[in-house]
Amino acid sequence: MNPAAVAAIRRATLWATVVAFLALAWFTWLPTPWGDAPDWTCPQGQAVSGCTEVSAPLTRKLLFYHPASAWAAFAAYLVTFALSIAYLNERRLRDDTTARAAAEVGFLMNTIALATGTLWGVQEWFKSDRAALATVYTDPKVLVVLVLWLTFAAYLLLRRLVDGAERRARLAAVFGVLGFLGVPASFLVSKLVGTDLHPDDPKMTGYQHLIFYWAFAAFTLLFVHLFLARLRLARLEERLADLEDLETLHAE
Amino acid sequence: MPSDATTFFAAFGTIALALGAYLWHLERRGRVLEERLATLEAAKARSNADARDGGKP
Numbered sequence: 219m220n221p222a223a224v225a226a227i228r229r230a231t232l233w234a235t236v237v238a239f240l241a242l243a244w245f246t247w248l249p250t251p252w253g254d255a256p257d258w259t260c261p262q263g264q265a266v267s268g269c270t271e272v273s274a275p276l277t278r279k280l281l282f283y284h285p286a287s288a289w290a291a292f293a294a295y296l297v298t299f300a301l302s303i304a305y306l307n308e309r310r311l312r313d314d315t316t317a318r319a320a321a322e323v324g325f326l327m328n329t330i331a332l333a334t335g336t337l338w339g340v341q342e343w344f345k346s347d348r349a350a351l352a353t354v355y356t357d358p359k360v361l362v363v364l365v366l367w368l369t370f371a372a373y374l375l376l377r378r379l380v381d382g383a384e385r386r387a388r389l390a391a392v393f394g395v396l397g398f399l400g401v402p403a404s405f406l407v408s409k410l411v412g413t414d415l416h417p418d419d420p421k422m423t424g425y426q427h428l429i430f431y432w433a434f435a436a437f438t439l440l441f442v443h444l445f446l447a448r449l450r451l452a453r454l455e456e457r458l459a460d461l462e463d464l465e466t467l468h469a470e
Numbered sequence: 471m472p473s474d475a476t477t478f479f480a481a482f483g484t485i486a487l488a489l490g491a492y493l494w495h496l497e498r499r500g501r502v503l504e505e506r507l508a509t510l511e512a513a514k515a516r517s518n519a520d521a522r523d524g525g526k527p
Binding site for chain 1: 472474477478480481484488492493499500503504506510511514517
């Protein structure tokens with residue numbers, strides 16, 4: 219693709235992301251344009267996810283950030299998975315560097331999802347007879363996502379530790395394919411275990427649904443922008459490596 | 471047990487810090503790479519010009 223077009227898309231996604239997040243902040247904080255203040259207090263009878271009592275109305279606003287960041291991480295890992303398979307089939311190093319860019323952004327989004335989820339879980343699932351963190355990290359879905367996070371931490375680490383571009387790319391591609399298995403596992407595990415603590419489809423009002431999907435769009439835009447920005451660095455590094463190789467050849 | 475407000479602001483602080491730090495890192499690293507690339511390309515252009523002139527001053 220033409221580099222000027224990619225740069226234009228990168229700039230456009232940056233501005234679209236800024237606008238989407240400003241709107242998201244407005245939707246979650248301020249009254250709606252038609253005058254109703256969104257109801258965050260979870261009154262009796264309104265079945266919002268995990269909302270059996272009004273324990274943390276502020277923290278509950280993470281409903282619009284935590285799942286959306288997890289979705290962006292999963293989308294990034296899907297890109298890594300597809301490009302890792304492409305690398306293993308075609309052995310093009312460019313697929314490997316693109317997979318790495320997606321994995322790095324996915325890891326960041328996964329970190330945000332884990333951190334916000336931990337804080338939210340500590341507030342919402344806190345039970346006086348158990349340590350709050352233990353309650354969060356014994357949830358099967360959280361455990362699977364933690365394993366996913368550790369797998370991609372290892373993916374990024376091995377890229378720094380392994381010498382030889384081909385060997386590094388091959389190992390990373392295997393990690394990228396195996397690591398992605400955690401994504402479908404995170405959806406399956408709550409169905410298999412049958413816990414309702416961490417639902418895939420939280421019950422919400424119409425307005426909350428609207429903000430929920432807006433947040434998904436905002437995080438998707440953010441992922442696209444960060445991915446393109448990271449990809450630009452990868453291409454610059456490739457050009458620099460080529461030039462430095464030439465310099466070394468001339469010097470010899 | 472942290473309060474509702476503490477948890478909420480800690481969560482938003484985490485999001486803002488993580489994204490801000492990553493965007494700053496991408497921007498800074500991009501600038502460093504572009505400068506290095508420009509230096510190398512200028513040096514390459516100079517050496518090409520020297521080679522074309524046959525080493526004449």
